[in-house]
Amino acid sequence: MKTQLKSLLISTVLLSTFISAGVNAQSKVPPIAKAPVATPDNAIMLTVFLKHDQSRPLSELRAQLAKQEFYKVFPPEGVEVVSWNITMGIGQVVVLRLPASRLSAVNLALENSAWGSYKTEFFPTYDFREIAQAEINKVRQPQ
Structure with a gap:
């Protein structure tokens, strides 16, 4: 014993x-470090299509977004909104600029807060404005 x-x-x-x-x-x-900041070396751009569920009234969609805290979690910290437009017949088109390491945070924010109100589509994008302007200037310069 x-x-x-x-x-x-x-x-x-x-x-x-x-x-x-x-x-x-x-x-x-x-403690968890602050979200990284997008720099020219680590930044990506992402175009997000938030397609409305047209089978439900807007008031119902807004209530669901509020319940799922969409505007509280999207966009996540460290993600810059370049533009956010309504495209009639489609829904919302959001262009984000973010460090590549924050891509999963964007995905989770949308999965947890937007699904049900929106169908989502994602497209990696980049800013073509300077390249296009250089081409325009090249061909329009007086000879």
Whole structure:
């Protein structure tokens, strides 16, 4: 009986030591860093089509978006909205600029808060304005 009691006591002490070490290790975990910022070296652009569910009235869609906290989570931190337009007959077209590492955060934000009100489509994009302007300037310069 003494041997069993002694083994139980040793096991209890070891278990509490491991638990205590785990709690201390968890309390020393550094806080999550702020979301990365888009730079020319890490930025991507993403065009998101939020297609309205036309089988339901707008008031119902808005209520669902509010319930799912769409505007609270989209766009996620660290994601810049370049443009956000209504396209009649389609829904909303949102162009985002973000660090590539935030792509999964955008996806999760939409899956958790937009689905049900919108059908989503995604297209990687890039800003062509400067390239197009250079071509225009090249062909329109007086000879």
